[in-house]
Amino acid sequence: MFDWIIQNSLRQRLLVLGVAMLLIIYGVLTVRTMPVDVLPDLNKPMVTLMTEAGGMAPEEVEQLITFPVEAAMNGMPGVSRVRSVSGIGLSVVYVEFDWGSDIYRNRQQIAERLALVREQLPRGIVPQMGPISSIMGEILLIALPADPEKLSPMQVREYADWVLRPRLLTIPGVAQVIPIGGEVKQYRVEPDPVRMQTANVSLAAVEAALANFGGNTAGGFVDAGGREYLIRNLGRTTRLEDLQNQPVATTNGQPILLRQVADVRFAPGIKRGDAGYRGAPAVILSVQKQPTADSVALTRAVERTLKEMQPQLPAGVEAPQFLFKQADFIEASVSNVEEALRDGAIMVAVILFLFLANVRTTFISLVAIPVSLLVTALVFHYAGLSINTMTLGGLAIAIGELVDDAVVDVENVLRRLRENRAAATPLPVLGVIAAASREVRSGIVYATLIVVLVFIPLFALPGIEGRLFTPLGIAYIVSILASMLVATTITPVLCYYLLPRMKQLDHGDSALVKKLKAWDTKLLHWSFGQVRPLLIGAVVVVVLAAASLPLFPKSFLPPFNEGTLTINVLLNPGSALAEANRIGTEAERLLLTVPEVTAVGRRTGRAELDEHAEGVHYSEIDVDLAPSKRERAEVIADIRQRLSTLPAAVSIGQPISHRLDHLLSGVRAQIALKVFGDDLDTLRTLAADLRERLAGIPGITDLQIEKQVLIPQYKIHLDHEAATRHGINAGILLQKLETLLDGERMGQIIEGNRRFDLSLRLPESARSADALHNLLIETPLGPVPLSRLATIEDGSGPNQIGRENTRRRIIISANVEGANMSAVIAAIRAELARQALPEGYFTQLEGQFQAQEQAAQRIAILALISLALICLVLYSRYKSAVLTAIIMANIPLALVGSVIALWISGQPLSVAALVGFITLTGIATRNGILKISHYINLCTLEGERFGQAMIVRGSLERLTPVLMTALVAAFALIPLLLSADAPGKEILHPVAVVIFGGLISSTLLDTLLTPVMFWRYGEKPLQALLNENTRETF
Secondary structure, eight states, rough: HHHHHHHHHHHHHHHHHHHHHHHHHHHHHHHHSOOOOSSOOOOOOEEEEEEEEETOOHHHHHIIIHHHHHHHHHTTTTTTEEEEEEEETEEEEEEOOTTTOOOOHHHHHHHHHHHHHHGGGGGGGEEEEEEOOOTEEEEEEEEEOTTOOOSSSHHHHHIIIIIHHHHTTTTTTTEEEEEESOOOOEEEEEEEEHHHTTTTTTTTHHHHHTTTTTTTEEEEEEETTTTTEEEEEEOOOOOOHHHOOOOEEEETTEEEHHHHHHHEEEEEOOSSSSETTTTTTEEEEEEOOOTTOOOOHHHHHHHHHHEEEGGOOTTBBBBOOEEEEEEHHHHHHOOOOOOOHOOOOOOOOHHHHHOOOHHHHHHHHHHHHHHHHHHHHHHHHHHTBBBOOHHHHHHHHHHHHHTTTHHHHHHHHHHHHHHHHHSSSOOOOOHHHHHHHHHHHHHOOOOHHHHHHHTTHTTTTOHHHHHHHHHHHHHHHHOOOOOHHHHHHHHHHHHHHSSSOOOOGSSOOHHHHHHHHHHHHHHHHHTTTTTTHHHHHHHHHHHHHHGGGGOBBSHHHHHOSSSEEEEEEEOTOOOHHHHHHHHHHHHHHHHHHHHHEEEEEEEEEOOTTTTTTOOTTTTEEEEEEEOOOOOOOOOOHHHHHHHHTTSEEEEEEEEHHHHHHHHSSSSSSSSEEEEEEEOOHHHHHHHHHHHHHHTTTTTTTEEEEEEEOOOHHHHEEHHHHHHOOOOOOOOHHHHHIIIIIEEEEEEEETTTTTEHHHHHHHGGGGHHHHEEEEEEEOOOTOOEGGTTTTTEEEEESSSEEEEEEEEEEEEEEEEESSOHHHHHHHHHHHHHHHHHOOOOOOEEEHHHHHHHHHHHHHHHHHHHHHHHHHHHHHHHHSHHHHHHHHHHHHHHHHHHHHHHHHHHTOOOOOOOOOEEEEEHHHHHHHHHHHHHHHHHHHHHSSSSOSHHHHHHHHHHHHHHHHHHHHHHHHHHHHHSSTTEEEEETTTTTTHHHHHHHHHHHHHHHHHHHHHHHHHOOOHHHHHHHTTOOOOOOO
């Protein structure tokens, strides 16, 4: 097939060049419109179910809402885990599905189950499905600072809710905009039981008066004078006076107005969260994108919209400030990797020129880079992949190898043209170029096929690591296959146009190549007399390298450098929102004293539309950092030290890293130890004991128990006998208490496109412990104080209840700093094994390390399978186990350099390093294939006989392409080796370290050992191939 491609390409030369130009132009145009993101799509199919339940306590939320919803979700096809949190007035159930399942089908299944479960839930309680969003979905945090002297928090929030949020939601690609902070405007009616008793007005009368206030109703149609009129009953009003003057009852012919029995006013809605910016109150909007949206393009669209809206800002509202912008990290990461691509291409050009010493041959070889890259971009476009650090990383790693096929082809064509010009009867140039290309084609095709086989383990990686590295593998393989296609089509055509009439054709090798060949000749002649010591030495070195692998520290992924920090500040549950605000504001001010901090924004508690069931004791502070001379670790240590004075638990992470941790274990930390059981008190006791025991393990930081603790509660115990004596039904009494204490939404008042709740609720002064005793309750026998119908106890109860797969659980979370993750995990496991838990209680250890262990295990198994496949491919080609073994010997030789490189660079053995080993296997075998194939071709096609002279000739003729391809591949990685902690490069650095070290060692050792092994063991298999009388090229 490849012979046919080469022949036809040389016949249709102009067509080939025309198609190549079209591909380049189309590729450039396509690249400019492709979505750009920081990482590939990492979304595990998950549906969030949120159920608002007013002021219901966590125990009731768990029993009445969470448990029925969980029970309905368990057992659905494809469900991998069901997690839930029951908090104060809120149930959040997370339903996780298997990777690869269709999220839309999953949502349809959940909607069907929810329809069945709704009958089991309390009246008026409706679970809501959260929108489809992305793990990297929070692309922007926008702070809306305002001058409190010019504008109230209620007006700022009204602008955010009804002007800014709707406008942002109209931008294509925006999934959700969640505002937090300020005050949500309400029309509030606060009944006074004493005045109601005096005026003889019942609570039911007040409710009835409010039921249809401020609305319009329909009057149907009427025909008049041959025309049809629509009748509208218009009662809509937004005036507070109209509400205050609403009659609720009549006494002695006199109407009693609502303002006579209740206070009617504009009031802020019940707040479960607040926000601040640079130490002052503010409204913060979180912008979340749809899973397929382009983060950078969407950010630019939001920026344009905010700029357009700026002239219409209300007086007192300052220009919106960007607190967190994921696009900055994306652009920094992608531009860093693009720089690595550019610098790698320059390194390739320099090395090619040093070896070839010729502009034309260098140009022909380099053409493979842009064409291969742009063909790969077209494949990305049609496969629905984005430009991100992993796809670009695959290209950055492959860039040195993209010229390999072209280099081998050009070098062989040049050599054959030189021989043809020196011949007595030169052959036609077209035939010489075709024959020269065919001569090396077989080895190159098999080497490329092995590269593809080597990457099979990458495509079978499970979970998040599979999603992360599969695009890298696709980019690598597609670009390598594209470069092979270029070498069989464009390269021979360019050779025909540029090489035959070249003046330097007779000049021979460059000075560098001549010197290298002289050294190699001496080395080879010496090595033939040292076969045994060389082979024993190689085996010893390989064994030592393999034995040192288990000693390496292990990690899942290298740490990101996002340029922003996420700081969690946790007070004791039960702390009031005002106290959490005070401590959070103090934390903001302390952070602003750090020189590197440029912006600080805080979100305390939970926003009204948020999917996270955080209590008011929890603050998340987003910190923007400017580059500085200080190391990142030094800056974080400084921040820790400054915040240590706060009476709160503090943990420091990064936005994207936090979300990856949350995806892996459901916790925003690297390690999550989950304790399962039934009794909450026992769970808390076990967690406290485990925390004390784990605190002594070196390297553990941010060790915290999930804040599932007891918080103060007023418990109103109904006295059923007293209720019976007063003739009041227990259910009616509970309903009245719920309306008065928790409040009831009576309807909505519409102001244009704005809607505000009309609520009925006791004033705060009537909800204290003393006031509750004296609260007047209507009964058929007259109003009586609540203390006669119930006992009021000052008690305690849980602030929230966490569940997972139908079992209650509590979590101990931790991060690791300045220590080996695998050693810390081993120490935790040893500590857990040391002491048994009570019957019915058990632990689960989850987090990044779990993903790393699973990935390493899967890669090891699949690597063995792919090595077996490589052996089969080589054996089918060379019909010899010995020749296959000689070629495969390059793989352990590469391992030596990789291990040394990892030790020198201080890199742990991460999933990224394992990907480097996979990539290296394919590159290392190429050298052996090129040499062994050439030895066989010399004997089958040119009449050489087996011996040292033939091996030396073959090695010298293949020295240039082997050294060039290896050095080009290695030195193209130098940009990734440098600046290891630059955004975008940090995850690719271990891959580059492994490949660079492995290439250097395998190339140096291959130059010496492959000829020696062929001299020692290759004669019989070579003779067997010669006996087949084949004229086939190898």
